Amino acid sequence: MGLEVLPAVDNKGKQPLHPMPDVVVLPPTAEEDPKTPEGGDDEGMEEPPSNKSRNYGHYHQEDGPTHFCKVILAPKLECIPMPLDFTKHFVTVQMEFKLRNNTGCSWKVMVKLMNGRVTLDQGWATYAAVHQIKIGYMVTFKLLTPDTLKVIIFDDDGIEVVNKYGKHDEAFAAKE
Secondary structure, three states: OOOEEOOOEOOOOOOEOOOOOOOEEOOOOOOOOOOOOOOOOOOOOOOOOOOEEEEOOEEEEOOOOOEEEEEOOOOOOOOEEOOHHHHOOOOOOOOEEEEEOOOOOEEEEEEEEEOOEEEEOOOHHHHHHHOOOOOOOEEEEEEEEOOEEEEEEEOOOOOEOOOOOOOOOOOOEOOO
16 A cells, blocks of 8 residues: 655645645555565666676676686696587687787697697796796686686785786797
8 A cells, every 4th residue: 555645834824835736646665565566687688699698797608717726736837628518619729829928928839639628838937937937836828819818926925916027038028
């Protein structure tokens, strides 16, 4: 049931200050009428396109993950296998990746298929040595383009490592 709203009266209590209809009935609230839909994030939204999933009023592309990380547990860093759940979304596997670090430096690393997994191989050991990646460090990789990974290194305290080096050996540094 709606609520009755009475007009405001002047200080003498006789005349209405603002002329109003005799009775104004407000629509029922959600508590009074449980059939009343409540507004939310999805109110008035159209259905998502077929290649996108819907969650809480916004869309996500169904392309697959763009990040993975590795915690360094072994002293030898000759290669880094990429997770299968990361690479299974690749349309094609590049033979070479550019690793771009947080200082803008890029390195070429060859890719090899080892035991059914895409692996960063030739060039990775040199990258790890020059960037002083040690046991206990965590390295995150973000796919920027089909052949470029952004690499961020975190030390054993979880702090981002930012190292600027002089001119790298051109055999290993990627040309911009």
